[in-house]
Amino acid sequence: MSTTTASPARRAPDSFAMLLMVGLCAIWGLQQVAIKTTNVALPPVFQAGLRSAIASVLVWAWARSRGTPLFRDDGTLGAGLLAGVLFAAEFVCIFLGLTLTSASRIAVFLYTAPCFTALGLHWFVDGERMRRIQWLGIGVAFAGIALAFADGFLHPGAGSAATPGAGATHGSTLAGAAGDALGVLAGIAWAATTVVVRGTRLAHTSASKTLFYQLAVSAAVLLALALGLGQMRVETVTPLALASLAYQAVVVAFVSYLLWFWLLTRYIASRLSVFSFLTPLFGVTFGVLLLGESFSTRFLVAALLALSGIALVNAPAKRAAG
Template sequence: MGESLRHTSAAHVVIFMYTAPLFSALGLHFKVASERLAPLQWLGILLAFSGIAVAFLGPASETETPDLGSMLWGDTLALLAGAAWGMTTVVLRTTGLSRLPATHTLMYQLVVAFVVLMIFSIWQGQTTFNPTPAVWASLAFQSVVVSFASLLLWFWLLKHYLASRLGAFSFLTPLFGVALGAWLLDEPIEPRFLLGALFVLTGILLVSGYTTVQQALASLKHRAGPKTT
């Protein structure tokens, strides 16, 4: 995800990153009997990946960056990050990690990430550190809020609730990402990307919010049914 932000917009990254529930739902479908996908969820999978295809393969517009190749590379990295995140959920649910305390799981992930990212930064020559106030504030936020508090809470939730239902709570994040990218960063919202994003978000809603959607449809069906006297 960090590398993808060097090549594409924040709005693109947040949409492709939050395809993670789709990948986790697909993985858990084959590994956990209680999380089998229903027909409506398969429709969501189809819609979401159709949206990804539209965002990647649709005709370019005049508002898009002239370096289209770099943008597509960044989009690809963001999508791979989403897939990796989704597979992390599958591993946490289907291995011995599910029986460990959330603090242990978090520590394992942070230690491995530290080693891998340190090697990658040396390989890429990204070892320069410019200690400005903005950098320190960003580092503090990423370390305390993102890498510690939010992940600790997420791992705890995974041990107590179905992963497919938890994904519904992250549905608003892509919407905020696109809106804030346009507002704070002046990022253009390309028509093809917007269409693809709508397909992706609809698919995520059907997959992750299946229970809620099913209840809403049942309620509508009940209201539309014949009234008895």
């Protein structure tokens, strides 16, 4: 992957892009609640694969209705397949990590992604260079996320998928470390996907085709993995579980991801990606409102830190005097 001066010029996010990113983060945050409610009907990996499969059909239908070619040879196949594998790898790491460590720890390590994204774009893509104040902003925002989920570090067993038995402390520690590592790998995979989209021929193709690559490839990978793990089954089906799956497939994987890749064709990706720090905060907020979960004053401080970091990253550069 190399820098390219031929890429269309991207601009800093304006008020429209910022508001749209906040809305997308709210959608992605609510997805956490949707996943929990769908788990009663579908195992998680099967759920993720089915979501991608449904959304890929929707993207195909959308592209066909608009006359957007998805299968024309435009030199994007290699990059598209790589983006799809990275997209699938992110979810595999998340779901496997959740079986080894707490959800709060996974959330913190996953949201190292904007840091890795900024670093990768800074190295590989022209027009994505970061100033010192912007690196500071990313650090402040990540500190907010770490503070919001600090309980996962103070009490590592909280929220984990399995509770170890007596005498399993050493094994639990090793499993937790492996889960943390998977969380970081998920963040790296997410960041690498964005860098691939911005630093290859995908930067010149339509948002529909970029998304179709990722959904189609991830659907194949995740469904195959679900089959191998014995998760290709349906449990108790409820109207809420079906509605939650529909929300994930239609609203999240189809509409919101399409908008996200559309934004990447017009705005500086590193400045957009920092908004994703809001996603876990929205997830906690919706958990409080819809699932009766609780939050503390520390969470409000954490939210302010995240917002301050986002503001620093998107602050306009000072013009030289004279």
